[in-house]
Amino acid sequence: MIKITLPKSYYWYIIAIIVAPMLIFLEYMTGYICIILSGNTPRGISVNKYWQRQNIIITIFIILIALFEELIFRKIWFDILSSSFGFSILATILLTSLIYGLNHLYFGIYTVLQKIISGALLGTLFCLSGGSVAISFIAHGLENLLISVIGGEQ
Template sequence: MWSHTRSLDVLLLVTTVAPAELVRVATSFGPGGSGDRARIARSAGLGVPAAYLAVTGLGVALVLSTGGAPAYLDLRAAGPLWLLAAACAGCALVGLEFVVGAAPRVLRGTRGLRLAVQRGPGGAGPAFLASIVVTAVAEEVLYRGLWIGTLHERLHAPAWLAICCAAVGYALGHLFFGGLTVVQKLLSGGAFGVLLTASGSLAVPLAAHLAQNLTVYALARKQASAP
């Protein structure tokens, strides 16, 4: 039987798909409108993590008010082997995303491709590091803890379906950065979901996500210092 609580659970999922798009909407009302990509990029460094924190915080508050937090929000220690596996997976996902990103150019016959990462408008400084760390934490709480927890535990969806839905939501959350990024993040989101359900601890996909983002940060620093 469909209940008021289930309706709120579905509403939670629908309204938290792409917090970063709030930045695009907010900046579209300023000078230059939505076509001012430089201004939107400058706003992203602060706006994207702020949007994720706000949306995730509201999502957690809603879930707590309608029946308690899903077990997948548990950050209990997962053991050193799980954390090591998570760190390795996070680093490997950087390479996988590069392969996906390079595939269209390879198919067009482009040669001499170099690994490059997206950086914040202020470069690869402390602000960029803080932004990607905060965003990673908020994304894992939102898409893995809340999304998979809500779908699997509260709406009784199979684990594989919950993982897939959360991966799609996570990928769509990167529309702000372009269509190719959505495809890349679909794969990463699936991997993070598998790590969560296999380990039972949100700490594991969070460790993988942080390892991925810190690897990106290290590459961005190297890229910035290259002649």
């Protein structure tokens, strides 16, 4: 059974809300750097075509995906790697971030790199909040919601 704990302090919820746009910024910067390093010139900022023209049902689905990803990558994998296998917190964050990134391989290699970076931030947030998947979910779900809104406007 998965036990979900909520942080006792309200400031973790504020931090989760602040982290959401930071995740978007980090993903954009990672993509920008990848494009520069590949020898190309960035031609502006855009949202992946899969995020464009979303309706409310798909937006809700996207937020639910964030919930399941947080349960799998932050809660279940963290518990397995740190508790069952004795991995350090740093190794657990790095490994779960890598797997989380690879989970997005369908969207391309740049997206994998972007998601490794954002996965590391979500994993760190999860750890610092006392292992509260609710906090990493709020950040991740809000990130997805913001991207859905931005994508819908393109």
